Amino acid sequence: MTRFDFDLFVIGGGSGGVRAARIAAGHGARVAVAEEYRFGGTCVIRGCVPKKLLVYAGRFRDEFEDAQGYGWTLEAPRFDWSALIANKDMEIKRLEGIYRRNVEGAGGKIFDTRATLVDAHTVVLADGGRKVTAGTILVATGGHPVKPDIPGAEHAITSNEAFHLDELPASVLIVGGGYIAVEFAGIFDGLGAETTLVYRGDKVLRGFDEDLRDGLMAELFKREIDVRVNANVARIEKNWGDYTVTLTDGASLDVECVMFATGRSPNTADLGLEKAGVKLGKQGEIRVDAQSRTSVSNIYAVGDVTDRVNLTPVAIREGHAFADSVFGKKPSSMDHDLIPTAVFSTPEIATVGLPEHEACEVYPNLDVYLARFRPLKHTLSGRDEFVVMKLLVDAETDKVVGCHMMGPDAAEIVQMAAIALKMGATKADFDATVALHPSVAEEFVTMRTKRGAPARPAARTPPRKRGYDETS
């Protein structure tokens, strides 16, 4: 008989925590999970999934417009925000149920409350104050959006609230230039809101390949999103029914909604981590080793709370590797190299491997293959939108070290290319693959001409902090 109530106590029922709990329980561990809000965490409740549903909704506008070139005549389509949000909420509720059942089905116990550490083996449950002990504790508490400290910041929403607005605002001003900012700019613009994007840098998506950044900036302008770069918000004042936003360059705009997408912080405050002796990094993140072990030997941490690569599949893999290693006698660790990622802007961006400005530092002999073209679909639709595709090849080994794309279905295409890169594919392997015609993706296997100009200047932007951390 062990002296602990559970073998594993997981704090946080999100992507990383639920995967770890389920796998550990499958290995025979006695597992409990505490979740203070809703099962599924950020990804399911107010991140990837609802965001992608809203992205789909916004992109119908393009489809309706494009259809005309193909002979369709449509009545003026009407959009109903309440119907979209209600349908989205129904789907999220369904997924939340699946997450709960996955834990319970594996034999785990769920506590629907906040849990904090009392010491290295004890947590206290906020609901009733009960103390529970465990041999191993996993902190998988994720992160939260942060707002800048400016006058009137309380009037602004973040991505959390964007999913639950009562109405679609007629005008939105989004602050930020990272994943979430450009994704929501596409969503609101697509659904018909007058959209302004204010970003303090000179170009959105800092750290991404420069050709993708340039490509997306051009498309945002074409869509008539009011992109204001090298600017920031100085203050927000509430008026009768809307807000006056004053920018640092003195400009002022009246809008119905202001949204900050300016950063996310790890959820480590008031968790009792200091009492247990867990060390934090400069951004408040939990410091872990390659096995996700913290400075306390029986306490582990996975996912956004460790601020490594803030993406759902990464949190899931880290949770899985932890459970296999600690409870399944299968030592493993998450490989953080060559993680593909997409930005669901419109048009979307996807990438795996190094951007050119980083690749040319690592590989002095870098070959660059770049294509920029109007896809076949838009010959009839008439849409003035370009696709950008890029391969970076180490000329010494012929290995493809970067694959980047902006355009329709970029995420779907780059996910497949990521397999090739992970296997160490060479440019000759890409060339030996027969094109699937006619498709956009075939460009990746038909690129033959190296870009003449030398690689872009090294370290033009600092290395990318990958994932939805949004500290842009």
Ligand SMILES: Cc1cc2nc3c(=O)[nH]c(=O)nc-3n(C[C@H](O)[C@H](O)[C@H](O)COP(=O)(O)OP(=O)(O)OC[C@H]3O[C@@H](n4cnc5c(N)ncnc54)[C@H](O)[C@@H]3O)c2cc1C
């Ligand atoms: C708007 C948005 C869009 C995104 N889109 C994508 C995308 O398209 N693709 C992608 O890969 N990633 C995306 N992400 C990132 C992704 O959501 C996160 O990387 C992922 O959810 C991290 O999982 P996690 O398990 O670390 O944390 P989370 O999923 O955040 O789970 C943490 C859970 O812990 C709970 N919790 C916190 N403290 C306590 C406590 N003391 N006691 C009990 N429970 C607690 C929280 O309520 C939460 O449910 C997006 C994020 C946002 C915000």
